[in-house]
Amino acid sequence: QDLDKGLEKTRGSFFDKLSKAVAGKSKVDDDVLDNLEEILVTSDVGVDTTLKVIERIEARVEKDKYLNTEELNQILREEIAALMAENQSEDVEGFDIPEGKKPYVLMVVGVNGVGKTTTIGKLSAKFKANGKKVVLGAGDTFRAAAVDQLKMWGERTGVEVVAKGMNTDPSAVAFEAVKRGVEADADIIIIDTAGRLHTKVNLMNELSKIRRVMTKVIPDAPHEVMLVLDGSTGQNAVIQAREFTKATEVTSLAITKLDGTAKGGVVIGISDEFKIPVKYIGVGEGVDHLQAFNKAAFVDSLFK
Ligand code: GDP
Numbered sequence: 578q579d580l581d582k583g584l585e586k587t588r589g590s591f592f593d594k595l596s597k598a599v600a601g602k603s604k605v606d607d608d609v610l611d612n613l614e615e616i617l618v619t620s621d622v623g624v625d626t627t628l629k630v631i632e633r634i635e636a637r638v639e640k641d642k643y644l645n646t647e648e649l650n651q652i653l654r655e656e657i658a659a660l661m662a663e664n665q666s667e668d669v670e671g672f673d674i675p676e677g678k679k680p681y682v683l684m685v686v687g688v689n690g691v692g693k694t695t696t697i698g699k700l701s702a703k704f705k706a707n708g709k710k711v712v713l714g715a716g717d718t719f720r721a722a723a724v725d726q727l728k729m730w731g732e733r734t735g736v737e738v739v740a741k742g743m744n745t746d747p748s749a750v751a752f753e754a755v756k757r758g759v760e761a762d763a764d765i766i767i768i769d770t771a772g773r774l775h776t777k778v779n780l781m782n783e784l785s786k787i788r789r790v791m792t793k794v795i796p797d798a799p800h801e802v803m804l805v806l807d808g809s810t811g812q813n814a815v816i817q818a819r820e821f822t823k824a825t826e827v828t829s830l831a832i833t834k835l836d837g838t839a840k841g842g843v844v845i846g847i848s849d850e851f852k853i854p855v856k857y858i859g860v861g862e863g864v865d866h867l868q869a870f871n872k873a874a875f876v877d878s879l880f881k
Pocket of ligand 1: 687688689690691692693694695696723726833834835836837858859860861862866
């Protein structure tokens, strides 16, 4: 239900246009396909992914000779979901921690303002509620507000936060946090990082240094590197994803702020282009507004 509500704007714009495109038509013809292409592009699905979707629909039209517009919805759903990366987990709750990796180290990356700290806060609340012990590392040492905000989430959720002074080397914080997590017998250690995108080399060096120090405590850490993207920025989120995936190995995505934007189609394009599982989506500011992502449920919600 939260998902449907969160995607209201995207669905509104997408679905309205789609209904208009097929109004008065009984079969999918070139006209409908042209309109569909435009709708997908203006919904921030991205040009490349849009062309793939159109090609797939064309192939279906060809194969079935005659595709009526009522069938188009169903077929679009299938083809869009097929292009997207596999779901991270079959567990629809999505807030489980892989077995045999305790403490599990989750490193969170992304530029400032995308909702990184909020996502970490929401995650700690979820894990805590599931009876897991969480330790947070306030590695965004370049912004005083980031550290304070993480501490606030820590207090609110009853989770320990490892923090050091402003401008401390983020890797020092990461090291401390991982060490503390081991000592405290934590189930999961979540490390915040600074989101500075000054230069690619800078970002790359900083992230690899953070990764490197963690391995001194836990050799296979980090177990997961999650990139947080702000879905409401549409194609900007795509650009950030390109930069970060070049700078470091990203293994999961969280796409925030899908509520209040009509650009939710960007999730489809990102999932297709990077083939990195979208693990969570943010559909509001509250603790419960972080949802485990399921591509079928997401696509279905756009067509409701
Ligand atoms: P950071 O700089 O990346 O750590 O970003 P913050 O976590 O401070 O978030 C920036 C702003 O975005 C805050 O006002 C958050 O409440 C807001 N925010 C984060 N996620 C969501 C979301 O899913 N939906 C909405 N509407 N706001 C969000």
